[in-house]
Structures are given as C-alpha cells and as structure tokens.
Amino acid sequence: MCLPLLLRRLKRSLLKTQLIFSYHDFQGMPLDLFSLLESMQRPFLAHYKIAGKAHSTIDLLRMLCFLKKASASHRITGIAMGEYGLPSRVFRPSLWK
Secondary structure: OOHHHHHHHHHHHOOOOOOEEEEEEOOOOOOOHHHHHHHHOOOOOOEEEEEEEOOOHHHHHHHHHHHHHHOOOOOEEEEEEOHHHHHHHOOOHHHHO
C-alpha cells in the first residue's frame, strides 16, 4: 500500500486526528523552501513542518522570510537547526504582523 493511500485511510478512520507532514535536512538548509513546501502538499494534511540546518545567518534569514510569506496561506512551522538557527525557535512570523 502506498503512503498517500495509507494516510487517507488513517485520516478517515481517525476523524479528529490532524496529520502533519514533517521534513528534516540535518546537513543543510534546502535551497528552494517554496518548492519543497509545494512538493509536500496533500489535501488531507493539516500542518507542515520544515527543518533545515542553518550554516549561517543567511540560512536563518531565508527560513524566517520563507515562514513569513508561507504562513499567510499555509499552516506551517519552520525550524533552522544548529547554532545559527537558535533564533528561529523564538521569532515567529505571527510576531511580525
């Protein structure tokens, strides 16, 4: 059974359960966060999480700017992992509105 079919069946059987699609890159920050989010889209998912390792403040800022734009139309959480990513656990796009 393929994963999308399994997830749809799980969603139907657990009507109050909300599913999260989570992506982690422990080596670095994905180059195109918007394309990654688009590839994750499934109609039966309630929330998305993207985590990538930040190797610089530029990586951190890319994640924060992505979250600010993407959170306007998606339920999404983003984390920049590593030492440079620590502020991403404090600053959230909802604080910028």
